[in-house]
Amino acid sequence: MIDPQILQVEQRLAELHISPGRVDGVFTKETAVALWALQKLNGLRPVSKLTPATLRALQRPRRIHAPVRDGVVVDLSRQVLFLYERGKIRLISHVSTGANRYYCMKGRCGYAVTPLGDYRVFRRVHGWDRGPLGSMYKTMYFNHGIALHGSKTVPRWPASHGCVRLPMHVADRLFRQVEVGTMVRVRP
Template structure:
């Protein structure tokens, strides 16, 4: 839908003008961050973490998105989705998983540092990397997307009267069952729009995705990321490789 713009007298800017200027500032901020990442190690480093706001955060979000570390649409606020993207960046590059963006994280962004491609198969494929704790999406062997995930924590738990271990077994699988309506209540808790690929193990949305293994065996992603995966990436039959 086209939005009408009302022009005003004086120096006030129209909404579209303000948006263009802020986008330009964010673009410049992203370039500044990339240049800063190449600076000598003794340079003064800014840090960004949850709660930060401004054009530099918008620039950071743009850099993350360009490299496939999905954080939604840039909005200039370091919220939950940006935190998840920073976790994914840090995990993929062996950095401290603290969601604090400083010298090392900025350098990884500037150098286009990405996780390894672990599946060269045709079409759209999902790979869950247990060591790095990231979920990647590949299309014809090309890395398109990297998400923070949390898989089985290895702890014992009771499941229908028997004790089992919280693991996410490696192997080659495919999505065989989905639940599209929203939150699904299961014996171990609530799962958002799960896509099952190995028995009761699914990729699903959650409100809690820490940067360490924490689940009963499923691969958790953010609720927003799960909606994004449903939109045009995962469906019944999508190959899922756990390595």
């Protein structure tokens, strides 16, 4: 059933370049992760509901300064991704990056970290890509085996082996906009 308030919220999120998935007035998982991005950008704890503070942030969001002209910026501290084109934000998304812990899985061990630095996308894989640590959707590699990719599980905290996990609907959109050679900047 269509909820007029949710429809307005989804429309506003889309205006702010935070993809809520389908703008249809139905509160979905996609709507929830879009709210998380908005909440994190405004210094709020990410929750899957419309709190009074969230509604205020929708009306008067904190201003975001474009640190780059083009490319992807991954903000590790807030667990948010930005896509810039010609100095303007085109997409903002909640993400989950490296868990910053030691792991052993399927005979592979390592430290789950998303490395800081400036990189370029060097390989893209349309559809599902089966790696040694799991499956990735619409994969965009930028540092050896580390990539931006869609995942069915994108928790509110750093949880990956080092990749930047994206909500599935965001991975679809980002994959259409990010080509080989696109800059990916990972910041603290």
